Amino acid sequence: xxxxxxxxxxxxxxxxxxxxxxxxxxxxxxxxxxxxxxxxxxxxxxxxxxxxxxxxxxxxxxxxxxxxxxxxxxxxxxxxxxxxxxxxxxxxxxxxxxxxxxxxxxxxxxxxxxxxxxxxxxxxxxxxxxxxxxxxxxxxxxxxxxxxxxxx
Numbered sequence: 001x002x003x004x005x006x007x008x009x010x011x012x013x014x015x016x017x018x019x020x021x022x023x024x025x026x027x028x029x030x031x032x033x034x035x036x037x038x039x040x041x042x043x044x045x046x047x048x049x050x051x052x053x054x055x056x057x058x059x060x061x062x063x064x065x066x067x068x069x070x071x072x073x074x075x076x077x078x079x080x081x082x083x084x085x086x087x088x089x090x091x092x093x094x095x096x097x098x099x100x101x102x103x104x105x106x107x108x109x110x111x112x113x114x115x116x117x118x119x120x121x122x123x124x125x126x127x128x129x130x131x132x133x134x135x136x137x138x139x140x141x142x143x144x145x146x147x148x149x150x151x152x
Contacts, residue, residue, distance in 0.1 A: 004078045007146050013072070014142055017135045024135075028128045035121045042118055050125035057130055065137040068095055073145050102130070 036043045075088045106127040113120045 003149075005073065005076045005146075005149050006078055007076055007150075010072055010076055010142060010146065014139055017139055021132060021135045024128055024132050028125075028132070031124050031128065035117070035124070038117055039121060043121070046118055046121040047125065049122050050129060053122070053126045054129045054133065057126075058133060061130065061133050062137050064095070064098070065134060066141050069138060069141040069145055071095070072142065073149065099134075106130075 032047075035046070039046060071088060071091050075085070075092075080088075106123065110120065110123050110127065113123065
């Protein structure tokens, strides 16, 4: 017998992620316009370096989000025992600590870089692109897994 799932919470989370992605995209456009005004000759180099860093971060991000989606799918199953819920909550806390530490790393790194516009530009772009990639991967995996679970 296939397990039954209630994806209401996950669908709401996907909608929130969509709104956050749109806000991040607007922020990316605004920040890139500001930095392009300051770094006329080196702006394209900063964008290329940011994209290369993002390419290196993509696969660890993809693995992190796939594990998170599987955890969220498992927590959407109906009839979980309290021990199952406790184990899923522990996994969620560990993932939240990892995400918070990455966010704090970028925040502190960007804060401590006054006066170096090239490195600051690369850090801003990498931070925003990392957040966008995380949300995109999460949404992709969640929709894929929800479709696979509702088919069976």
